[in-house]
Amino acid sequence: xxxxxxxxxxxxxxxxxxxxxxxxxxxxxxxxxxxxxxxxxxxxxxxxxxxxxxxxxxxxxxxxxxxxxxxxxxxxxxxxxxxxxxxxxxxxxxxxxxxxxxxxxxxxxxxxxxxxxxxxxxxxxxxxxxxxxxxxxxxxxxxxxxxxxxxxxxxxxxxxxxxxxxxxxxxxxxxxxxxxxxxxxxxxxxxxxxxxxxxxxxxxxxxxxxxxxxxxxxxxxxxxxxxxxxxxxxxxxxxxxxxxxxxxxxxxxxxxxxxxxxxxxxxxxxxxxxxxxxxxxxxxxxxxxxxxxxxxxxxxxxxxxxxxxxxxxxxxxxxxxxxxxxxxxxxxxxxxxxxxxxxxxxxxxxxxxxxxxxxxxxxxxxxxxxxxxxxxxxxxxxxxxxxxxxxxxxxxxxxxxxxxxxxxxxxxxxxxxxxxxxxxxxxxxxxxxxxxxxxxxxxxxxxxxxxxxxxxxxxxxxxxxxxxxxxxxxxxxxxxxxxxxxxx
Numbered sequence: 265x266x267x268x269x270x271x272x273x274x275x276x277x278x279x280x281x282x283x284x285x286x287x288x289x290x291x292x293x294x295x296x297x298x299x300x301x302x303x304x305x306x307x308x309x310x311x312x313x314x315x316x317x318x319x320x321x322x323x324x325x326x327x328x329x330x331x332x333x334x335x336x337x338x339x340x341x342x343x344x345x346x347x348x349x350x351x352x353x354x355x356x357x358x359x360x361x362x363x364x365x366x367x368x369x370x371x372x373x374x375x376x377x378x379x380x381x382x383x384x385x386x387x388x389x390x391x392x393x394x395x396x397x398x399x400x401x402x403x404x405x406x407x408x409x410x411x412x413x414x415x416x417x418x419x420x421x422x423x424x425x426x427x428x429x430x431x432x433x434x435x436x437x438x439x440x441x442x443x444x445x446x447x448x449x450x451x452x453x454x455x456x457x458x459x460x461x462x463x464x465x466x467x468x469x470x471x472x473x474x475x476x477x478x479x480x481x482x483x484x485x486x487x488x489x490x491x492x493x494x495x496x497x498x499x500x501x502x503x504x505x506x507x508x509x510x511x512x513x514x515x516x517x518x519x520x521x522x523x524x525x526x527x528x529x530x531x532x533x534x535x536x537x538x539x540x541x542x543x544x545x546x547x548x549x550x551x552x553x554x555x556x557x558x559x560x561x562x563x564x565x566x567x568x569x570x571x572x573x574x575x576x577x578x579x580x581x582x583x584x585x586x587x588x589x590x591x592x593x594x595x596x597x598x599x600x601x602x603x604x605x606x607x608x609x610x611x612x613x614x615x616x617x618x619x620x621x622x623x624x625x626x627x628x629x630x631x632x633x634x635x636x637x638x639x640x641x642x643x644x645x646x647x648x649x650x651x652x653x654x655x656x657x658x659x660x661x662x663x664x665x666x667x668x669x670x671x672x673x674x675x676x677x678x679x680x681x682x683x684x685x686x687x688x689x690x691x692x693x694x695x696x697x698x699x700x701x702x703x704x705x706x707x708x709x710x711x712x713x714x715x716x717x718x719x720x721x722x723x724x725x726x727x728x729x730x731x732x733x734x735x736x737x738x739x740x741x742x743x744x745x746x747x748x749x750x751x752x
Contacts, residue, residue, distance in 0.1 A: 501637025
C-alpha cells in the first residue's frame, strides 16, 4: 500500500477513536443531569433514528462509488450531478421518514408505552424535533459519502469530530442552562446535527468544486438506486445477522444471559476500529481503479491488516479476563469471559471479510455480496437456535464464529482473487489467536499474562515480516526514513 493510503487509514482510525472517547466521557454527565429514565428514553430515540438510516437507501455509498469513478476520469460535471441527484433523493425520503416517525411516534407514545404522564407529555412535545432529525441525517450521509468519494478523509474526520463534540455538548448545555427535559435536549441535539450537516455540505461542495445547485438526473438516479439498493440489502442482512444472536438468546435463555453475552460482545466489537478505518479508506480507491490494481490493493490491505490487527487481538484475548473482573466484577466476568474470547475470533474474521466484500461491491457486482447475507440468514438462525439449546452462551458464540469464517471463505471465493497466499497467511495468524485463547484460559497471573502477550505479539510480528512482502516494504521504508533523519 502506498504512503498516501496508509496516511488515510491512520486519519480514519483516529477519526473513529476521538468520537468514541467523547461519547464515553459525556455519558455520566447525561445520566446525572437527565436521570436514568430520561437518558434511557434519549438513548432509545437515537437508536430509533439509527434504524431509520434505511431511508438512505444506500445513496451515500452509491454516491461515494460514482463520485470516485467520475473523479478518476476527471469528470467534475458528473461528480456534481451525482452529488445533487443523491442529495435531492435523500432529502425527499428523509422528509417522508420524518412524517412517518412523527405519526408513528405519537401513536406509540400515546397508546403503547408505560411512561409516566409527565414523561409521555415530554416525548410528545419532542416529536417534531425527532421528525426533523431524519432528513438532516439523510442529507448528512450524502455529503459524507461525497467527501469520502473524493478521498478527502482529513476533511471528513475533522467535520465528523466537530459534529460529535457539538452533538454531545450542546444537549448537555441545554439541560444545564435551560432545563433537563426531553424537548430541550432533543432540540439542542437536532440543532447540533443541523450545524454539522451544514458544515459537511459546505465542505463537500468545496471538495467537489460545486458552484451552483442542480436538479437531479433521472439516469443518474436510476444508477444510484441500483447500486445503493444492493448496498442497502447487504447492510440490512449484516445488521439482522449481527443482532440475531442476542434476540434468540433472550428468547431461549432469558434476559440475564443476554447481559452475559452482550457485555463482552460490545467490548470486543470496539476493537474493530482498525478494520473499519481500512474499509473506509479502501472503498473509494477500489471504485476508481482497474481490476488488476484493485486485486493488488486488496492483497496488500489484508497483509497489513493482519500484521497490525492480530497483535491487538492477541492482547485483547489475554487481557479480557482481568479487564472484565475490574470493569463489571468477578461474577459477571466469570459468566462472560469465555464468550468474549470466542467472539474476538469473530471480530478478527469480520474485519478481513469486510475488505473482500468491498472488492466484490466495487469491482464485480454489489448484488453478489448482498445475496450471501440474505441466503445464509435462515440457515444461520436455525443453527444458532440449536447451538443455544445445546451449548448455551458458548454455543451461540461458536456459531457466530462459524458464520464469520463461512463469510470469509465465500467472499474470498467470489472476489475471484488469488487466494492461496491469503488463506495461508490468515491460518497462520489464526493459530496465534487460538494459542492466545488457550493460554488466557489456563493462566491467571497478571505478570505472566503480560509476558505471554509480549512474547506472542513479538512472534506474530516475526511471522508477519516473514510472510508479508507489504509489511517488509513498510518496515524497510520506515527504517530508511529514521536513518535519514538521524544522518541529517
